[in-house]
Amino acid sequence: MESAxxxxxxxxxxxxxxxxxxIGDDAAVLRMAGIGECAVTVDxxxxxxxxxxxxxDPRRVGRKALAANLSDLAAMAARPMAGLVxxxxxxxxxxxxxxxxxxxxxxxxxxYGLAIAGGDTNSWDGPLAVSIxxxxxxxxxxPLTRRGARPGDRIVVTGAFGGSLLGRHFEFEPxxxxxxxxAERYTLHAxxxxxxxLSIDLGRLCQESGCGAEVEVAWIPIHDDxxxxxxxxxxxxxxxxHALADGEDFELVLAVPPEEADRMLAEQPLAVPLxxxxxxxxxxxxxxxxxxxxxxxxxxxxxxxxx
Amino acid sequence: MESAxxxxxxxxxxxxxxxxxxIGDDAAVLRMAGIGECAVTVDxxxxxxxxxxxxxDPRRVGRKALAANLSDLAAMAARPMAGLVxxxxxxxxxxxxxxxxxxxxxxxxxxYGLAIAGGDTNSWDGPLAVSIxxxxxxxxxxPLTRRGARPGDRIVVTGAFGGSLLGRHFEFEPxxxxxxxxAERYTLHAxxxxxxxLSIDLGRLCQESGCGAEVEVAWIPIHDDxxxxxxxxxxxxxxxxHALADGEDFELVLAVPPEEADRMLAEQPLAVPLxxxxxxxxxxxxxxxxxxxxxxxxxxxxxxxxx
Numbered sequence: 177m178e179s180a181x182x183x184x185x186x187x188x189x190x191x192x193x194x195x196x197x198x199i200g201d202d203a204a205v206l207r208m209a210g211i212g213e214c215a216v217t218v219d220x221x222x223x224x225x226x227x228x229x230x231x232x233d234p235r236r237v238g239r240k241a242l243a244a245n246l247s248d249l250a251a252m253a254a255r256p257m258a259g260l261v262x263x264x265x266x267x268x269x270x271x272x273x274x275x276x277x278x279x280x281x282x283x284x285x286x287x288y289g290l291a292i293a294g295g296d297t298n299s300w301d302g303p304l305a306v307s308i309x310x311x312x313x314x315x316x317x318x319p320l321t322r323r324g325a326r327p328g329d330r331i332v333v334t335g336a337f338g339g340s341l342l343g344r345h346f347e348f349e350p351x352x353x354x355x356x357x358x359a360e361r362y363t364l365h366a367x368x369x370x371x372x373x374l375s376i377d378l379g380r381l382c383q384e385s386g387c388g389a390e391v392e393v394a395w396i397p398i399h400d401d402x403x404x405x406x407x408x409x410x411x412x413x414x415x416x417x418h419a420l421a422d423g424e425d426f427e428l429v430l431a432v433p434p435e436e437a438d439r440m441l442a443e444q445p446l447a448v449p450l451x452x453x454x455x456x457x458x459x460x461x462x463x464x465x466x467x468x469x470x471x472x473x474x475x476x477x478x479x480x481x482x483x
Numbered sequence: 484m485e486s487a488x489x490x491x492x493x494x495x496x497x498x499x500x501x502x503x504x505x506i507g508d509d510a511a512v513l514r515m516a517g518i519g520e521c522a523v524t525v526d527x528x529x530x531x532x533x534x535x536x537x538x539x540d541p542r543r544v545g546r547k548a549l550a551a552n553l554s555d556l557a558a559m560a561a562r563p564m565a566g567l568v569x570x571x572x573x574x575x576x577x578x579x580x581x582x583x584x585x586x587x588x589x590x591x592x593x594x595y596g597l598a599i600a601g602g603d604t605n606s607w608d609g610p611l612a613v614s615i616x617x618x619x620x621x622x623x624x625x626p627l628t629r630r631g632a633r634p635g636d637r638i639v640v641t642g643a644f645g646g647s648l649l650g651r652h653f654e655f656e657p658x659x660x661x662x663x664x665x666a667e668r669y670t671l672h673a674x675x676x677x678x679x680x681l682s683i684d685l686g687r688l689c690q691e692s693g694c695g696a697e698v699e700v701a702w703i704p705i706h707d708d709x710x711x712x713x714x715x716x717x718x719x720x721x722x723x724x725h726a727l728a729d730g731e732d733f734e735l736v737l738a739v740p741p742e743e744a745d746r747m748l749a750e751q752p753l754a755v756p757l758x759x760x761x762x763x764x765x766x767x768x769x770x771x772x773x774x775x776x777x778x779x780x781x782x783x784x785x786x787x788x789x790x
Contacts, residue, residue, distance in 0.1 A: 205520050222607045
């Protein structure tokens, strides 16, 4: 029953200075003193699409649902404040499932100073759906958005791409700390996190910024998982294909002015590598550059299809 | 496709001063200047539980999903600012369905000055689930919560109860304006909106406040729909039973100090009637008072059951 779950959560969730009332009201109350702007994001993960409950520990599902949302705050360079969790639970086993989902979320919330401030717990005859809303504080630098990339800016990425399906799509670390550090130390013109695929998400950033991008494909950091997955599938797909289209890397793609990019790449201020993979250009669209020759680059990745 | 829906929404959603960036980023950015606290609430409505898509216009579903969330902000006496909409859509007909849901939401959003600031649109093989998150501004009076009722306070309700299933559960008006006006003009100790049933929600308010409540059952305003539903069902249930347990009335239940309650009831400052239906008491639990004699009152209403 819902009241049993709320009682259990109250036992487990520590008090948090941003959430003076704790959980159990019609809405969560967040302290906003000193915060000029906040970033609010919602993400819904569903059984059979984002995970398969039949062969996944629900704690990993809970962690992933929260981590994917945190990655959206990272993309805005916002500091996590509070989260709300809405669950559509199957009727049988729902209470244990809800507790396990929270067990996956709570350590990650604690790691990033996020208060679990409330939620909505429901049961139905459908499969599990987890919808998480996060509120973050935008820093005094302002939000990082998708719309500030300018021709000449470098395309800088964190980490490596492809093959996340082999396990990284559950275990990834959202780039919160990285985004906050980079936004504080460097001028960033635009940013996005790679949830659906490097090429499709880079394309989205270009579209919002009203420019194009030339990608030096040889410079793309390809994850070992992309090599392993290409080998395992043996379907003619290359590791590069996986790096460009796989999705759920949850790395950052940034538009950085050239001198700032040079400084950033020389300093390498993060534990994870920063790599320039090309530049933003006037000409709209995505372009792959190989040995100095540019051709069209398909924006590939995961899109929800409905008709 | 998701991008087609976003393009369509951008055409339809007017710019809003609280949301400088509009939609289309990884998170919505909300202006918080001058706002000390905000209220954040999430509510998920699901096909087969909260509505039946097979025999309901999806515009009514969209309106209901948003109105139920607005009712939670009303319960906190918070002014609506921004909303995020997460959808799990069936694969076939999903785009038309999403557009119709938004067509139901947008007029209500506009009526209450709410910016639709973002969302997440997904498709799957499961039924429709709609999760809405709202952010509201808490007024300088502070949030109305469930935990301030004191013995001696009057139980004051807006409107009338029971039988909402006959249509009011789609057409109700969230008590936003009423809550803001009452919170401004009167001292309110606690409040809740009736989403699951008058008696169960009053019981929740009592539990959070650490007190009990005596309800003068003859004073409860019973809606005409409760009479009609009792007659139609002819199952021995009375109109009073429906008023106490039906749920989805989305009226307010308030704890008001006695002198304030007298003034409020004499002034009747709302278009909808305000009625005192009893008092909060030291003795925990719910009590029904009939002709001066008190007996236990069952807290009945809708609860999500899972095991």
